[in-house]
Amino acid sequence: VTRVSAPATSELARDDATLRRFLHGLPGVDQVGAEARAASLATRSIKTTSKAWAIDTAIGMVDLTTLEGSDTPGKVRSLCAKAVRPDPSDPSVPPVAAVCVYPDLVATAVDALNGASVQVASVATAFPSGRASLPTKLRDVRDAVAAGATEIDMVIDRGAFLAGRWLQVFEEIVATKAECGDAHLKVILETGELATLDNVRRASWLALLAGADFIKTSTGKISPAATPPVALVMLEAVRDFASANGDIVGGRIGDLRGVKLAGGIRAAKEAVRYLVMVNEVAGEEWLTPKLFRFGASSLLNDLLLQRHKLATGAYDGPDYVTVD
């Protein structure tokens, strides 16, 4: 519940000063307290049946990602096969949520997935820096959507955000959302460049007001990427946005938006801790791939290893899961 009773978005998006007054009117984040809360949630002990549930749930939330200059169509096809059937020897392992690739490889992914339930996400808008003109960014989005991407991961202009050009950030998100059409829009805040948790909260709200379906921590190219306190603040933002006044964005109470954590999450244990955080901070409604994702590449393998350990009592080595 935010106490800021906002005017409609059209009012807010009038100029930088109006947006600033709204964003700076949000309750502050005490960093020490936020870190303590994140650390205390990490002490939950998730065992046996609940661990099995959490691992399968986490697998279904993975955006299996490859974002390298050296990516090849072959690697993307391999990634897609793994996305649909993460463990070739065990059909009970659920498919992941999506594969995430650069725009030029979207068509390859669409072809390789061949109608499977796995979504095709593409980074766009001059990922990862976002340093291009708006028309160039929009053209990037248009290409990805035309190639069949059903989810677009855009980056915000951090330079504009940090300089206080809130309206520019807002309008770029609105324009990108329009360009997406039916594709879901994830807005990458690149929290590692935002410096404070107060800024993370403001950027989260700015993106949500502008129409983001998901807010996402990081590109994965900047360290620190997803951290527990940052995830905490972003989960609070979607929770508060959902219960905020219906007059924001002309929206409705119960407007649930998602959170995607990306970058640096490699261990199943971390993923399970984040699910605890989702459960206790945002609420159990968010425990679905529709509203929560992990952007990761190596995380899936650890989830598979832990799943096998839980089922058989024995650890497999890294050679028992595929590298791509």
Add this chain to the structure above:
Amino acid sequence: MSPTFDYAPAPESRDIARLQPSYQIFVDGAFRDGTGDAVKSINPADEEPLAEVTEAGPSDVDDAVRAARRAFEGPWSAMSGAERGKYLFRIARAIQERSRELAVLESLDNGKPIKESRDVDVPLAAAHFFYYAGWADKLAYAGYGPDPRPIGVCGQVIPWNFPLLMAAWKLAPALACGNTAVLKPAETTPLSALVLAEIIAEADLPPGVVNVLAGGPAVGQAIVAHDGIDKIAFTGSTEVGKIIQRTVAGTGKKLTLELGGKAANIVFEDAPLDQAVEGIVNGIFFNQGQVCCAGSRLLVQESIEDELITALQRRLATLRVGHPLDKNTDVGAINSAAQLARIRELSEVGEAEGARRWSPPCELPDRGFWFAPTLFTGVSQASRIAQEEIFGPVLSVLTFRTPDEAVAKANNTPYGLSAGVWTEKGSRILSMANRLRAGVVWANTFNRFDPTAPFGGYKESGFGREGGRHGLAGYLDV
């Protein structure tokens, strides 16, 4: 896939506590049966007996005081500070080495959640010994003169809410300063202090430096009234504190008292709200609210009352009440039937006085002493639940409009142990801290403890400070 994320039970093993069938008192360096009654210490979570404890009788008190006197006049006070420090470091390390055992034992005997005994009580107890071990050879630099002397034999009577931690708070500074001690743990929670006695014996402290006597009020009275004792340190209720003060009046005994509280946790409209909610929860539901400095009165600025209460209720719905040894338990059992009766009685008074009572849906176990986290809104300053210490998981919510009103309401209590201030405005924190009559004022946090920080009260919350350099004053002849 199931739509809910149920946390499977994750119990810590009870065997780790290495419970003995019976425990003895510790006098003059040796364990022996007390001459008092043999009583059962029970597990408040299921009312099952844990172990038998032989309590001290009057002759045991005499023996303990004599042993403490011999140790004081013999080796202990003459020993160099550096040597005393070595013993304290040894005790601190042994507490760390046996931390899991002590944590499980504490949760069994007290009812507190294992995550608290594991992450708070036991590490802080070790930290107090480490901290005061460091002071032992530096007393000349503590600001109490070039060669401050110890007081002598200290009688120390401690409560049941933090049994091991309170023993550490009392013993560590006393020993560092060169005193000897006769310690009495509370009747319902003697076990961890008796295991601490075992650690002290294994650390080879000279016999009589520390004596631990299990027992009830009669043993406490015998210690307080004993003419072989030079100083009394008591933590517990204001009611008993007053009796103690009357008993020692005119005897020349020194006295420090750490008594009850009814702390105000003050939340301004510009507070970091999510963290304030955590601080409120930690303030009143930590250790089931059985904390003398608990933030039992929430003073919220009226402009954000609805929003804060909604957020608080949502948060309380995620608290996990239940088995103290489950690592996911947030709120454990009330320590005793008597305490539970008092919490129930005052909560009924709150309802009768017209305050609105709310608890999250939670299933309480059938056996044991349990009380659901409870919130009272619409409480007035005149209500008993706004004035009297409940010592349980019960929060009374009051509102204020201006900082002056917040100060007036916060200070309008016979107590003065602690207070909390929540605001993003630094200047307001400083001005509130200056005006609040409380020994500890937390800013944007609550119930944070550290051995370097002095702790103690104003008014009926007692006098004297424990912790930090100030904590030395209570154990030096200054």
